Amino acid sequence: MTDVTAHGEDAGQSALPAWSLPKDAVDRIALPWQWPERVTRDWALGGSSGKGARVCILDSGVEAGHPLVGDLESAVVISIGENDEVVAEEDTEGDVSGHGTACAGIVRTLAPECSISSVRVLGSTFTGSGAILLGGLKYAVEQGFDVINMSLSTTKKPFASILHELADSAYFKRTVLVASAHNMPVESYPWRFSSVISVGSHEEDDPLAFFANPNPPVEFFGRGVNVEVPWLGGRSLKVSGNSFATPHLSAICALILAKHPELTPFQLKSVLYLTATNVGGGK
């Protein structure tokens, strides 16, 4: 056998190995091997402005043109059609709570040249919000964003398995899902899945300080207390919560991916670990 049979969609376009790796195919999956002796912050994101990285804010919408957010690559609002299909239409309403604008502002501040898109999953109806959240995530994964910021979660168990599949599908498509951990005694998703980067809050003032947690399921802590953010009407507010720690990590991911677009979510998570403030990366 001289060729590798492609199995399934992950096999790639040109008969790359899928579920098995014959001896003569080893050379064809050569990967970058010139890793630095020590992965430092400077190697990871030094000099990066986020240019080239595409970040999606899956939230309440984003106020386009806010001075602290700037222009958006795209903005859609998600609804569920008559046949349960996901409908994404241009969002003309903008942000329905202010929260999405705040998240976008945090990303813009840390990664000034990254592209930001808004996928609004809140505001149109309350009871359908779970299905819309799933639909919005599915849409965002299909768009091939580099980073999806999910400062939200759901406690609905029936949604957990679908979310799990979506999170895995994002992982293999090289879309990094950055999800807020819940800070109340409830079970919620998708932050508990190992295919996502889950984020809780720390109290430091440095927006680039982030900590690796040796006791998951929360894997990283980002700045989440007394953060100044843009809000509706071109204004700014001071806010706290894991949902604001999450876009800090999303922005850091965008900075790293802009500089090292070849990194897979698995490698990105390793780089985050190696450059975390408590792993010496902050120095």
Place this chain on the structure above:
Amino acid sequence: MTEKSDLRAAVAAGVGGSEESFRGLLAAIVEVARSIFGAKASSILLLDEETEELVFEAVVGEGEDSLLGTRFPAGKGIAGWVLATQTPLVIEDVQQDPRFAKDVAENTGYVPSGLMAAPLMHEERALGVLSVLDRPEQSLFSLKEMELLGLFAHQASIAVDLLLKARKANRVLEQSGGDLEVVSRLAAVVDGLEEDRRAAGLKLLNDLAATLGA
């Protein structure tokens, strides 16, 4: 609702406590929330699933005379975000947000400058939002307070769940046109008897159940 669950609801309404006693519990919760955070006001908003609105069910401090019972759409604003995402958050300088002002201050003229809000969760369901308004300006918010807010909201959500169950039980009783009211009364009476009489009452009920073939 099945007839069997109607009967259960009737028993629950008989022994489970009145709407008033649960309202008292909610009022006590917001009073304690205001006190532990040294805040000016606190409120509990519950979701009305039929109308998709949030309703002020308990208010203490500024706005307590006028806000009770007022409603606004559940899909929007800060409380709407907290409810839909089931995630707590803290915001300072809230008067800068025109939509927040519209949510809460429309009827009162009271515009808070800070807000802590946590979802009231019972199992998988978001029942409403606990808010604490205007913490002392000089104190910077910390993660300890966030944790306290979460724990407190968890406790409050248990009380809210009881209130909602009591309401459901009473609604079922009303809908049954009074047929089941006797079951509710019987349950309340037996539940309130002293020990020896209660045992006799239960024996009587068991005999009745046996006679009816239950």
